[in-house]
Amino acid sequence: MDLTLTGAEEEFRRRLRAWLRDTLPGLPPEPPADDWPARRAYDCAWQRALHDAGYAGLHWPPEAGGQGATPTQHLIFIEEAERAGAPYVGANFVGLLHAGPTIAAEGTAAQRARWLPPILRGEEIWCQGFSEPDAGSDLASLRTRAVRDGDSYVVTGSKIWTSYAEIADWCELLVRTDPAAPRHRGISWLALPMNAPGVTVRPLRTLAGTAEFAEVFLDEVRVPATHRIGAENDGWRVSMVTLSYERGTAFAGEVVACRRTLARLARTARANGRWDDAVLRRRLGRLHAEFTALWRLVQWNVSEAAHAARTGGDGVPGAGGSVFKLRYSQARQELYDAAAEVLGPESLDARQEWTAQRLSSLSYTIAAGTSQIQRTIIAERILGLPKGR
Numbered sequence: 001m002d003l004t005l006t007g008a009e010e011e012f013r014r015r016l017r018a019w020l021r022d023t024l025p026g027l028p029p030e031p032p033a034d035d036w037p038a039r040r041a042y043d044c045a046w047q048r049a050l051h052d053a054g055y056a057g058l059h060w061p062p063e064a065g066g067q068g069a070t071p072t073q074h075l076i077f078i079e080e081a082e083r084a085g086a087p088y089v090g091a092n093f094v095g096l097l098h099a100g101p102t103i104a105a106e107g108t109a110a111q112r113a114r115w116l117p118p119i120l121r122g123e124e125i126w127c128q129g130f131s132e133p134d135a136g137s138d139l140a141s142l143r144t145r146a147v148r149d150g151d152s153y154v155v156t157g158s159k160i161w162t163s164y165a166e167i168a169d170w171c172e173l174l175v176r177t178d179p180a181a182p183r184h185r186g187i188s189w190l191a192l193p194m195n196a197p198g199v200t201v202r203p204l205r206t207l208a209g210t211a212e213f214a215e216v217f218l219d220e221v222r223v224p225a226t227h228r229i230g231a232e233n234d235g236w237r238v239s240m241v242t243l244s245y246e247r248g249t250a251f252a253g254e255v256v257a258c259r260r261t262l263a264r265l266a267r268t269a270r271a272n273g274r275w276d277d278a279v280l281r282r283r284l285g286r287l288h289a290e291f292t293a294l295w296r297l298v299q300w301n302v303s304e305a306a307h308a309a310r311t312g313g314d315g316v317p318g319a320g321g322s323v324f325k326l327r328y329s330q331a332r333q334e335l336y337d338a339a340a341e342v343l344g345p346e347s348l349d350a351r352q353e354w355t356a357q358r359l360s361s362l363s364y365t366i367a368a369g370t371s372q373i374q375r376t377i378i379a380e381r382i383l384g385l386p387k388g389r
């Protein structure tokens with residue numbers, strides 16, 4: 001891994017920093033966390049601004065509508081955006097970080113042309129319909145059926161924990177197309193229009209008080225066969241491409257955000273007298289080292305995927321993403337536990353941003369594959385231990 005910046009990369013950083021400095025003061029205030037239509041409008045407007053300035057899909061290949069930037073430029077973008085306090089990817093998370101890269105890697109030219117530009121322009125929002133009430137960690141046991149009828153599939157079943165479903169235009173949907181095949185072989189990956197007749201979305205309210213995900217019920221929903229990404233019954237392999245993006249690079253920006261949060265926490269501790277506690281100082285110092293190491297791991301994962309792409313591989317992040325996801329999700333929880341210690345009783349105030357973040361940090365060791373599942377992946381694919389039954 002070579003982290004030395006070239007002249008072009010230094011210049012990229014200078015231009016980006018200037019653009020952020022000029023653009024951010026003109027943004028409207030962020031909408032409340034539970035006003036989803038307003039959050040959609042805000043996140044889409046930011047994505048549109050990135051697009052118009054040439055920063056959308058920075059590291060996507062040019063044939064997918066991206067800028068073909070180097071992995072280092074991508075990482076510089078993440079660092080600078082966070083440093084300047086730019087908006088987070090928000091409602092565009094699934095489109096930009098899972099569905100888009102999956103369609104770029106696995107879709108036909110016509111599918112790329114249909115779905116990728118609206119994602120990059122912030123015009124269409126995606127959600128992820130993988131989990132079902134009886135299929136979470138054991139995703140291959142999913143039961144939502146898609147029966148071929150002429151040029152369409154007729155889809156019936158239900159999904160759960162579908163983030164952004166309430167405001168999404170499209171859903172990356174895993175369905176069972178061959179119930180007689182072995183579990184992993186009878187699955188397909190479909191792009192489901194969320195406004196199709198037969199789709200019902202029922203929001204679920206979380207511990208943090210917002211309805212960021214939902215149940216999705218599908219009652220004989222017709223989906224054109226041209227909306228299938230990859231071959232029929234090859235959806236398990238396609239979904240592994242999606243999940244490797246989710247675990248490999250999707251959380252990269254958050255690591256930089258955590259480093260900033262930690263610095264803020266240290267300032268708060270100095271101001272409220274908690275800094276005198278040597279045990280707390282050691283705890284914050286260890287977390288600083290953790291997040292620095294995690295950022296290095298992101299750099300290593302991105303650089304490894306880019307190297308694989310240059311040498312004839314597919315450029316899809318590898319199992320290193322599981323190492324990152326496992327440690328990052330735990331470190332994030334430790335960060336917000338430390339915040340509670342610094343803030344004392346104030347940290348119980350549900351209106352505080354710190355409190356909301358602490359509650360939502362609990363979900364990180366579950367979402368995008370639980371810690372137990374990441375350990376199994378690391379054991380089997382990195383350490384080469386025998387597969388469990």
Ligand SMILES: Cc1cc2nc3c(=O)[nH]c(=O)nc-3n(C[C@H](O)[C@H](O)[C@H](O)COP(=O)(O)OP(=O)(O)OC[C@H]3O[C@@H](n4cnc5c(N)ncnc54)[C@H](O)[C@@H]3O)c2cc1C
Nearest residue numbers: 128129130131136137161162163363366367368369370372
């Ligand atoms: C904030 C959040 C957002 C989410 N967003 C989405 C989304 O947008 N789309 C979507 O499809 N899903 C989403 N999910 C769902 C998420 O992917 C699942 O919750 C996760 O895969 C776990 O599945 P489960 O909840 O069914 O738990 P289960 O699979 O039932 O697991 C229960 C417990 O058993 C353990 N366990 C299960 N199997 C094993 C095993 N083989 N070995 C060891 N331990 C095991 C698990 O680690 C866990 O501790 C989201 C979840 C959260 C928390």
